[in-house]
Amino acid sequence: MSETLAPTRTAALKVDDLRVAYLVRGIAREVLRGVSFEVAPGEAYGLVGESGCGKSTTAYAALRYLPSNGRITGGHVLVAGADVTGMDDAALRRYRARDASMVYQDPGAALNPVLRIGPQVIECFTLLGQSKDEAKQHAIEGLRRVRIADPVRVMQRYPHQLSGGMQQRVVIAMALASDPTLLVLDEPTTGLDATVEAEVLDLVRALRSDTDAAILLIAHNLGVIRTMCDRVGVMYAGKVVEEGPAQQVFDDPQHPYTVGLLSCLPRHGIQKGERLLTTIPGTLPQIGTPLPTCVFVDRCPLVTEICRAEVAPVVEVGPGRWTRCHHADRIGEILAADDTQGVEAATSHRVVFEMRDVSKTFRQHRHDIPALVGVDIGLEEGETLGLVGESGSGKSTLAKAMLGIHAPDEGGELQIDGKVVEGKTGDRTSDERRAVQMVFQNPDSALNRNWTVRRILKRAVVKLTGVKGRAADERVEKLAESLRLSPRHLDLKPRQLSGGLKQRVAIARAFAGDPRIVVCDEPTSALDVSVQAAILNVLAELQAGEKTSYLFISHDLGVVRYLADRIAVMYLGRIMEIGRTDEIFDGPHHPYTEALLSAVPTVDGEPATRISLAGEIPSPANPPSGCVFHTRCHRFMAGTCDVIEPPVVELSIGHRIRCHLPVDQLARSAGVD
């Protein structure tokens, strides 16, 4: 039963009613419940959905690379007409070598670390039966094709000598070696910085014009899918629930799940003061749960009796667009019903934390590596300061200096509530330690996996507040309640909790001692968008109630914009620009901020102009002269920027910028909403 309506050309990839089950303890649990879609030659098709919905399984099934407990239990995968599901081993090997290629999430892991780049790329061509010389020639061409300027030199290097972006280019070059019919990209830019991500995406887009490969792209970042794909399929619980042209699906979703997924994102520049983020109630059903009618039935806001009684019909909602829903005509009601209020700002303009001229220099192999240089920041009570910048810009070092994990160099000063504090957490008083706590990026690493939630929270309460016994137990229960953890969760261990719940435990622990400041280091980057929305809401609500200040590190500018009152932009250990959130987003910007903002692909479409940053972030051990950003700056003025260190200019009260350009020449955003 093929339900796909769109392409008319012979499909390069045709997935027809594909069913896959994983054997767990001898029981087959269905993960794909009849997936059907087609990708035409030269077309890019995106699969979106939260983790666990079957996107990756679909991609791996297309290459028949299922894990050993995975079985294709029904349906077909046809690549250029050949049935992959029925191939014998020899045919399958030939198919994988010549017709299909895959690019994985982590290019560092996809390349062999002990071999130079050259042999690895050449091998892809010799596998196709070419002679050594021929293969070498093709390898050089292949690398040039992925915009590597000096392929011969790159081929001499080892993978670790290349940046993440370069590694991913090499992997893409290898994937394109066989000129495949099908190119599967599984989260190709997830581990990369926004600026590098933009480069890789530009490359893939450019390559599309000179290859006829069908691209199957999987990404959790909806912005990436929107900018890259012609058509998109939204997956939920092992079924495609909506399909259509990417722009239309994202601008005008027609399935309740798509609507939910999109409204979880902080979009259109909304901020916490305006409204809370929408979340999708409930969680993804466990794999193998029988879902005989509509897969989304348990979480759908439009659910009625018919949804539980009958299989959801495929409803055509436009040319090449369909949704699998009984109530396709009532989709508009979901957004109309959503009128949550924002949280009240809790700022009181009392400075609770201050960093004055703080530097941090690491010594490595007798070289000084300045990771922070003369940082001045203040944090007001109840305010969120967002911290953005590429990796290696010193965001985490700044956070660690604040927390006392790294003691700053001599000369700088840290103050909590106007009192100078010691650099190392061990040397601070217990009240000072209690004042600054942290929420980590990865809750799996941040929670002791052998402790119960109750023990984790109680120890934090006892240690930070000094309360003991019964009173401590009560405090633990209150903390859990404020994060909407039920008493039952208290007696579980972290691995028995979902990612979102784990992060709630980590947040509860940070709040155990009524901290004045909480450092949040990418607290939602490991979470799905609907869980992210819930966590961001919790953080906003806690802040409003407790008047806590946040230092919020994130690479997701939408998230930072939603939560932050002010934003600091870092580059090579220096704060290049700091100001109110609206000032940072609207401009006038520092050229670096301008580039960062333009790099981000959003669900709402591409920014008008893309400023690509040339080259890589320089080594902090050997920073460029003058303005440290001049080597990559698109507004570089020779004779000034590379000679004189720019002064800090205050554009308006609290909006400071490190740049030589006169204010009237700095770019502004052209009225983004």
Added chain:
Amino acid sequence: MSATTPLTTAASAMPPSAQPRTERSMARRERWRLLRRRPGFIAGSVVLLFWVVCAVGGERVSPHGPLQTGFPSSQAPSGSHLFGTDQLGRDVLSRVMAGARDVLLVSPFAALLSVIIGTLLGLIGGYIRGIADEVVSRVMEAVLAIPVILMGLLVFSTFGTSKTVKILTIAFLFTPIVFRTVRSVTLAEAELDYVTSARLRGEGPLYIMTREIVPNITGPIVVELTVRVGYAIFTLATLVFVVGGGRPEEPEWGNMVSQTYGLIQGGTWWPAIFPALAIASLVIAVNLIADSVESVYAS
């Protein structure tokens, strides 16, 4: 509205019997269930159990006393003496069975002691780092560099060959190996954020090492313990064989082999081969158990 509902988790799908209080014992029971399904574990346990019965039962289970003489000497294995008799007219089977007692006392204690000391030092090396790590690591390397036989010769001739001396010697030789294992897993564990979090709330190093880190590295420690027991049996037999294990008449496997292997050429193989097989069987049994434990902890 954000989070009134997302509280359904994996936990809600758990059967009602999986109550949290018994969670730890459940994990233990689950590991035990997995262990019992492994043929290697069963075979190893049966052999080990046999030697434990010999060691505990002593003369109550062996046909004769280990020191009892007066049987015809150098008799080949037969119905009345299953393993034959030695050159002094003692029943080899009874002596081999009695020999289990010494091995089974010395090896587990030696292994346990080396694991305890090695773990403590490994925690210091892996968590405290710095000078302490440098000092401990260099000392451990120095111990590793001492040849086992030379060490045994020196110690046994100086302090005698009491069980305490044997235990301490083997524990001393094994500590650096345990140290290296524990140090490396501690290093990895100390990088995790929960350790940073503990420091941020002002926990001292002793608390962090013993309460935060140790529960997360019990797997490698238990595996190390079982593996060390196997090696301890072997090392003990080697030392006793080469250096001599006290009074010559004592039923000690290494001793028995060293006193009688010269007779093999003359055709009297049984007084040397049977204790040697006993050593091998016990080492293999313990290793089978160690392998099973390791793979169960790894899964």
